[in-house]
Amino acid sequence: MQIINPATEEIISILEEDNQASLQSKFEILKQAQCSWKSQLLQERISIISTFSALLETELEDLAQTLTSEAGKPLQQSRNEINGARARIKWMLANAEKYLSDEIMVDEPGLKEIIKYEPLGVICNISAWNYPYLVGVNVFIPALLSGNSVMYKPSEYATLTGLKIEKLLKKAGIPEAVFQVAIGARETGSALLDLNFDGYFFTGSYKTGKFIYEKVASKMVPCQLELGGKDPLYIAEDVLDIKNAAIGTADGAFYNNGQSCCSVERIYVHEKNYEDYLAAFVEEVKSWKVGSPTDDGVYIGALTRKDQIGVLENQLEDALAKGATILTGGRKNENGKGYFFEPTVLTNVSNDMLVMQEESFGPIIGIMKVKDDNEALKMMQDTEYGLTASVYSADQSRAEKILGQLDSGSGYWNCCDRVSAALPWSGRKHSGIGATLSHQGLRAFTKPKGYHLRG
Numbered sequence: 001m002q003i004i005n006p007a008t009e010e011i012i013s014i015l016e017e018d019n020q021a022s023l024q025s026k027f028e029i030l031k032q033a034q035c036s037w038k039s040q041l042l043q044e045r046i047s048i049i050s051t052f053s054a055l056l057e058t059e060l061e062d063l064a065q066t067l068t069s070e071a072g073k074p075l076q077q078s079r080n081e082i083n084g085a086r087a088r089i090k091w092m093l094a095n096a097e098k099y100l101s102d103e104i105m106v107d108e109p110g111l112k113e114i115i116k117y118e119p120l121g122v123i124c125n126i127s128a129w130n131y132p133y134l135v136g137v138n139v140f141i142p143a144l145l146s147g148n149s150v151m152y153k154p155s156e157y158a159t160l161t162g163l164k165i166e167k168l169l170k171k172a173g174i175p176e177a178v179f180q181v182a183i184g185a186r187e188t189g190s191a192l193l194d195l196n197f198d199g200y201f202f203t204g205s206y207k208t209g210k211f212i213y214e215k216v217a218s219k220m221v222p223c224q225l226e227l228g229g230k231d232p233l234y235i236a237e238d239v240l241d242i243k244n245a246a247i248g249t250a251d252g253a254f255y256n257n258g259q260s261c262c263s264v265e266r267i268y269v270h271e272k273n274y275e276d277y278l279a280a281f282v283e284e285v286k287s288w289k290v291g292s293p294t295d296d297g298v299y300i301g302a303l304t305r306k307d308q309i310g311v312l313e314n315q316l317e318d319a320l321a322k323g324a325t326i327l328t329g330g331r332k333n334e335n336g337k338g339y340f341f342e343p344t345v346l347t348n349v350s351n352d353m354l355v356m357q358e359e360s361f362g363p364i365i366g367i368m369k370v371k372d373d374n375e376a377l378k379m380m381q382d383t384e385y386g387l388t389a390s391v392y393s394a395d396q397s398r399a400e401k402i403l404g405q406l407d408s409g410s411g412y413w414n415c416c417d418r419v420s421a422a423l424p425w426s427g428r429k430h431s432g433i434g435a436t437l438s439h440q441g442l443r444a445f446t447k448p449k450g451y452h453l454r455g
Helices: 020-039 042-058 060-071 075-100 132-145 159-172 186-192 206-219 242-258 274-286 307-321 373-381 396-403 438-443
Strands: 002-004 011-014 103-108 111-119 122-126 149-153 179-181 199-203 223-226 231-235 264-270 298-300 325-328 344-347 364-370 388-392 410-413 446-454
Touching: 020 111, 020 122, 020 149, 020 179, 020 186, 042 060, 042 075, 042 132, 042 159, 060 075, 060 132, 060 159, 075 132, 075 438, 122 132, 122 186, 132 149, 132 159, 132 199, 132 438, 149 159, 149 186, 159 179, 199 206, 206 223, 231 242, 231 373, 242 264, 242 274, 242 298, 242 364, 242 388, 264 274, 264 373, 274 325, 274 344, 274 364, 307 344, 307 364, 364 373, 373 396, 388 396, 396 410, 438 446
Parallel strands: 122 149, 122 199, 149 179, 199 223, 231 264, 231 388, 264 364, 344 364, 388 410
Antiparallel strands: 002 011, 103 111, 111 446, 325 344
């Protein structure tokens, strides 16, 4: 398997992919090791993960360089991601004992009722390339803390990063047999579905998630899917600082080249603020530096996957044919190497355009004028996805009323494109099933057992 630098198109590594026999062997290793791992005290597992987090800080620059080389994101954004992962781990470590320890529900003479949280067993984590540290720690950290062994398949576009993660986990004290890495692309992921894991946790596209869900359904084990989004944002007419709102929401749309499941992907602006917002938004986008992700000050680096350029061009062509106007951007890199696409802002858009309906996962955004809250709500509801939604308004109750009518896993007031370790991260409809993060994310890797104790 070739690892290609998306900014230069150079081959930076060649790795041997796993096959069915090697995956079966790794699975058996994990199965045998899990019993001894779950018998370790929770505090011992917490200590090991704490050491892992410290190693992420110690080796930050090397890890960031590796991530940038295979994912194409600006170096500072790679550093930001690793530091963000450490912040999530910190919350998990602080709350693991509280949410993974036994709970005494009834304690009276002659009777105790207790909930014990047992590990699922051996779990399969098929992870994503856009934020390999952030989406990775959402799964393998609570899985390990709760006593599971883990088969971790990094994306083929973030495999070197996945191997770095494995190295540091084992350096921190995770037993060799408790964490195994599956190397490969689609065929490897499909082969993992044939093994008898005790839980499947996938981050990626709706199409692949649906395939996984149907494939493992008969096994009657947990299957959590963190899938895509077509996340809407509404700018109401009472926003006090339009310029700052435009700057913040442009970042929400284009950070990490728009390659985030919770990126803002559709913007609806009240007609009273439309022109001012549009001008400020475009001004902000034009101010960004586009170029090599290792250069200082670059905000837009290379797209991770070459194929995504075709997706963006198709959405752009469809939008222009239906009357959209390009305010800035719209071109891929015609001269030189690298998977670069200019940050693109479209106006005169409508909800029947692909760019307003299908996940873009790239630096393109449509901005649409609406006359009031009702029209904005109708447009925001018009989607098969349900990950996040945002409302910018001076009135919190107004924003919450709109957000309450949207079928999404997260709602934002005067913010967007953010994740908190303390809150559940979940999708509705085509955006997935199940939750990571928060106490629900810790317990997602456990099986509750009720004990009725008389005597």
